[in-house]
Amino acid sequence: MFEGLEKMLKFQDKEKGMNGKHDLKVPLLEPTESVAVTVSEPAQREHRKARTVMFKVGGMKCASCAVSIESVIGKRNGIESVMVSPLQGQAVIRYKPELISVTTIKDTIEDLGYLVNELPEQDIAVCRLQIKGMACTSCSESIERALLMVDGVKKVVVGLALEEAKIHFDPNLTDSDQLIQAIEDAGFGADLISSGDNINKVHLKLEGINSPEDLNIIQSTLGSTEGVNHVEMDPVGHKVIISYDPDLTGPRSLIQCIQEAGQIPDFYHATLYVPPRQREAERQHEILVYRNQFLWSCLFSIPVFIFSMVLPMLPPYGNWLSHKLYNMFTTGMLLRWLLCSPVQFIIGRRFYTGAYHALKRGSANMDVLVALGTNAAYFYSVYSLIKALSSDSFEGQDFFETSTMLISFILLGKYLEVVAKGKTSEALAKLTDLAPETAFLLNLDGNENIISENEISTQLIQRNDIIKIVPGSKVPVDGVVVRGQSYVNESMITGEARPIAKRPGDKVIGGTLNENGCLIIKATHVGSETALSQIVQLVEAAQLARAPVQKLADQISKFFVPTVVVAAFLTWLGWFVFGEAGVYPRSWIPQAMDGFEMALQFGISVLVVACPCALGLATPTAVMVSTGIGASQGVLIKGGNALENAHKVKTVVFDKTGTLTVGKPVVVSTMLFSDVPIQDFCDMAAIAEVGTYCQHVVSS
Incomplete structure (x- = not known):
């Protein structure tokens, strides 16, 4: 990172405008209702006349480029706010159309020597939704298709691992309620996380x-x-x-x-x-649900596995399990059937629900494969039981252990997945906790004299408040020093271990540490506008961004389920036709089985092997966890694209202070070129230094 990161982290979502409806609605409240009201005032109507335009700006090299664009555009008449992000290569400008035109703004940026590559439509709002019920990439693609069909939606990004959707839309044509309704109509659940016009x-x-x-x-x-x-x-x-x-x-x-x-x-x-952090509570509940389902599944599947694979190899127990109850129906078959049924229809019910919703919307996801594979194994095993009851020479095999173990392994994978997501959420939560909980608010008179001092919550700080920061405390919000001098440790933002001198007029960043002097600052950015909040938003945006390899996996996953089903059918058909045609010898077919049954086993095997659908799950989860853990270690990763291109790096250049070193030199070893014992030498050196005025930086 480098100086000026707070400007780089300004993102296009920071729109303070009021897009959408602003009519006063004050209905009579009932005790059980939850009522929302959107209001309108003359000053707000004037504020609403402003529009927002977003440009893609090429040629920006660093934060100084963003500062130059902001300073020039901000001086033009009719400009309300300018936010430029070199990291995103974007400029978000709020303007009054009756005073300045979009073309004039575009020409002004180009006159500065930058290339405006794109001129998108105006009044674009952004909202983030939490999605419930996604199983694999086909689910995320179904949601994207459903949202893109909504009138006014410009762009949709659905993050499978993060379980979120980021939607760019025209607020004059649609709103967040219609977007949520579209997702629910597609068979998923959705909750509003944030909206571009209601950030604070x-x-x-x-x-x-x-x-x-x-x-x-x-x-x-x-x-x-x-x-x-x-x-x-x-x-x-x-x-x-x-x-x-x-x-x-x-x-x-x-x-x-x-x-x-x-x-x-x-x-x-x-x-x-x-x-309370709702998403964190939901995440913990999800972890608990998957853990309990996995444990209950193991309670049944492990005995089925033992009765099927272990005990038959041990003579006393094998003889007991092979005891015939009626015709060829044995004790082992009965036990495996009784233990497998609860796993198949009670614990595995979630796969049936997911498969039903997927097929209802005309797609196929991982739940469809799991339901097909496990049901094929289960009902073929039931068929074997019925045939054993009705025949005294049947020697077929059931596959109850395949169904139960498959469901158990998939539940274990889902449990590990949600645990990894939970750790990523904890890493992001730690970032937001870097800011102090309280701050000292000063009240000044007309002569800038301090009248009173109150300790308040950091969340109550308003723009232009005067805050006192004592030595050893953290800066609560972004601001400008108005009085005092000190050194501030900004390693949390810049990585530089040496503290930076701060004087009146210098900027300070929320979450950094004031070391020795007392500073009086004026709050300039509060709430979601602080650099710390922007870092969190940047990491979350990176988690939503898809890596190129993930896009390839998504394209493959789109056809994965139909391909597997077709491959399973062709496998069964090939073995059955070749068996009937005598292509392979009859001795290959087990006794008491026919060619149809053996071919069916091969077809079931194809379904069972393919149903975890790991291709569409591995990449998004890996990107999410890596960006979250990296952020907790002070490393910001701009999505999966940067991770994927990292293997091409051949040379790495470090700014060693604070990166390869800690910025505080210490003595790591000593060597004495004398016959004097080291302890005696240290004693003499200490005696010689007593009473001197030497202040050595490096000491042992």
């Missing part, structure tokens, strides 16, 4: 609520507050989620607004509420 949110716990009328008062008051974009009330839990424009308001202002809403001052109270 605050969760508040309400007190003093005695009736639905109190909630209506608070809701309408918040709805008429300047800067509030969206209000979502939870009448049951007395909570409210507010999406706001950080340029116009902030969490403390919203809390004060709620306290002033009642006829009696301070009748209503609001406190910061930190919701």
Whole structure:
């Protein structure tokens, strides 16, 4: 990394505009309803007139290129905001069309010597959805097809391993609710994670609520507050989620607004509420479900395996298992059938559900293969049992252990997969925890004198707040130093171990460590706009990006299931036809079996071997885990493309300080060119140094 990363990490999703509807809706609340309200004010209507355009800019080399574009474009009349990312090669510009045109903006960038390769359509919003029920790449492709059929959707990226979808759409034609509905119609579940027009949110716990009328008062008051974009009330839990424009308001202002809403001052109270990480809770629940299913499966499949493969080789037990109950129906067959059935139809029920939804939408995924393979093995084994009951000379073999062990191994693979995903989520959560929980807020008078000092939660910091950072504490948000001097350790961002001197006018980054002096800073970026939040967003975007080899695997996986089914059918047909034609000798066929049954065994084997469908699962999971673990170690990886191209690297150049070294030299070994014992020499050196004013950097 290098200096200016905070500008490089600005991403096109940071749109503070209010795309979509903004009509005031204040319905009467019922105790069990969860009501969302989107509001409109004259100032917001003026703000909504602005549009957003996104360019692809070529020729940018470093952060200084982004700064030059931002500074020149930002000075033009009609420009509200400019965000340029050299990493993404993109520029997101918010402008007023009545004051400046898109062509003028494009020409201005080209006059600076950069190439504008693409001029996409305007007013593009971005939202992220969590997807439930995906099994393999055919599921992600089905979701992409369903979303692309929605009017207004421009681009869709579905991450199988991350279980997320990132959608670029025209907010004038569709919204997140329609996108979720399209996914549900395709047979999957979806929840909104974030939306481009509602990035900054605050969760508040309400007190003093005695009736639905109190909630209506608070809701309408918040709805008429300047800067509030969206209000979502939870009448049951007395909570409210507010999406706001950080340029116009902030969490403390919203809390004060709620306290002033009642006829009696301070009748209503609001406190910061930190919701549990829903995705983390769901991930833990998923891990627990797969673990329990695997253990229950093992409880049945291991005895089936022992009764089928181990005990028949041991004479006493083998004789007991081969005891005939009726005709050729043995005790071993009965035990294997009884133990296999719960695994096939109860524990393996999830594969039937997934296969049904896949076939319903006209596709075939891994669940279809698992259902076909296990059912073929199970029902052929049931057929063998029926034939053994009705014949006194049948010597066929059942495959109950194949069905149960296959389901157990697949459940084990799914369990290991969700555990790996959970560790990646923990790595990203650790990044967000680098910022301190509290900060010291200063109140100044007109002469810039400090009136008071309060310790508040970092989540309550608003733009332009004055924050005091004492020595040894972390910087809570991105800002600019207005008073004081100190050294700040920015190794978390830059990798440079040596602290950087900070003086008035210098920028500081949230999450970095203030070492020795006291700094007074002015907050410039808060919430999701900080460099730390942008790093997390960059890693998440990298996890969604598909590697070239993954695209190849996706193309193969699209035809994988039909190909396997056709191959299994051709295998059965080939062995059956050749057997009937006498191409291979009759002695190849076991006694009490015919050519049809033996050919069926080969066809089942093809289905069983292919059904894990590892081709479509290995690459996305590997990319997700590697980018997440790399981020926890301070290494940002821009997706699977960078990982795939890493094997072509022949020369690596390091900035050694903080990379190959720790930036703090120490004595690692000593050598004495004298007959004096080393201990005596060290004693004499210590005595000689006592009382001197030498301050040696390196010491043992």
